[in-house]
Amino acid sequence: MRAGFPVGVKEICLTGRRLSYIIKRVGDRMSLENIVWKGGLLDCYGALLTARQRECLDLYYNENLTLGEIAEHFHISRQAVHDAMRHGEEQLMTYEAALHMEEARTARKEAAAALARMVAPERADEAAPLLRILSE
Amino acid sequence: MLKIRLTRMGAKKVPFYRIVVIDARAARSGAPVDTVGWYDPVKKDAPVKLDEEKILGWMAKGAQPTDTVRSILKNNGIMAKFAESKK
Numbered sequence: 001m002r003a004g005f006p007v008g009v010k011e012i013c014l015t016g017r018r019l020s021y022i023i024k025r026v027g028d029r030m031s032l033e034n035i036v037w038k039g040g041l042l043d044c045y046g047a048l049l050t051a052r053q054r055e056c057l058d059l060y061y062n063e064n065l066t067l068g069e070i071a072e073h074f075h076i077s078r079q080a081v082h083d084a085m086r087h088g089e090e091q092l093m094t095y096e097a098a099l100h101m102e103e104a105r106t107a108r109k110e111a112a113a114a115l116a117r118m119v120a121p122e123r124a125d126e127a128a129p130l131l132r133i134l135s136e
Numbered sequence: 137m138l139k140i141r142l143t144r145m146g147a148k149k150v151p152f153y154r155i156v157v158i159d160a161r162a163a164r165s166g167a168p169v170d171t172v173g174w175y176d177p178v179k180k181d182a183p184v185k186l187d188e189e190k191i192l193g194w195m196a197k198g199a200q201p202t203d204t205v206r207s208i209l210k211n212n213g214i215m216a217k218f219a220e221s222k223k
Contacts (some may be wrong), residue, residue: 030204035142036151036177043149062144064202069160105149113180 034062038092040102045095053088056081109135138169138199140191141163142200152176155186159192175208186212192221 038061046054052074059065059073067085071078096102112135119127137160141157146152153175158169171184182218189211195201195218201209 028209030202032175032177032182032204032208035153035204039144039151040149064141064143066202066205072161 010014035064038089040105041092044101044105045092045099048095049088049091050084053084053091053109056084057088057092060085138194138197140172140194140199140201140205141169142175142202146168150178152178156197160200171198173219180207184208186214188212188214188217192218196221 038057040056042054042061044099046058049057055074056070059070060067060130065073067078067081070081074081112131115134116131138157139160140155140157142153143158144151144153154168154171155175156171157170157172158168159166170190172190173184175184176182186208191214192205206215209218
């Protein structure tokens with residue numbers, strides 16, 4: 001499993017024109033790991049999506065709304081929400097597969113945590129701002 | 137209908153989730169009726185804190201957990217306790 005992927009996700013793979021990701025266990029779409037991972041991708045690349053895609057994904061992953069509730073919120077069909085989310089997620093995967101920003105951020109965060117453990121307690125205050133920059 | 141759902145707080149790239157009881161019709165503008173726990177994926181071991189008493193109380197009043205919250209409650213044995221309390 002690569003860094004930055006939620007538990008169970010092995011890799012992002014290219015299948016035809018569509019990017020998909022492999023989940024070992026069925027029904028993991030709304031697992032905590034997946035929610036946090038997708039939320040992170042949305043933080044990184046959300047600005048590159050259309051407003052509708054971003055809002056649907058935001059409500060689904062950050063507000064934990066169902067497709068039906070999102071459809072009601074925007075006065076659109078459940079199918080339209082599903083399509084917007086599918087396209088949005090594909091876009092997020094494409095960006096991550098090409099740029100690896102979320103993966104790099106996770107690796108930096110882990111490096112910062114490892115460094116924090118190495119810093120002597122008397123120098124912790126001095127190191128804190130630097131570690132915060134590294135983990136951002 | 138009341139729902140028990142996760143809602144994201146925290147800054148960009150620093151997620152923090154609260155588990156709240158909220159009206160199903162209130163999407164993002166609505167204020168939660170109650171906060172019953174939290175989940176902090178940034179911290180080591182990603183701790184989940186649940187107020188069991190409050191959750192059981194709200195579920196007894198008919199609040200429905202979302203699939204995600206349901207799995208959290210199941211992992212922490214709260215769904216089993218709720219099923220037990222209904223017998």
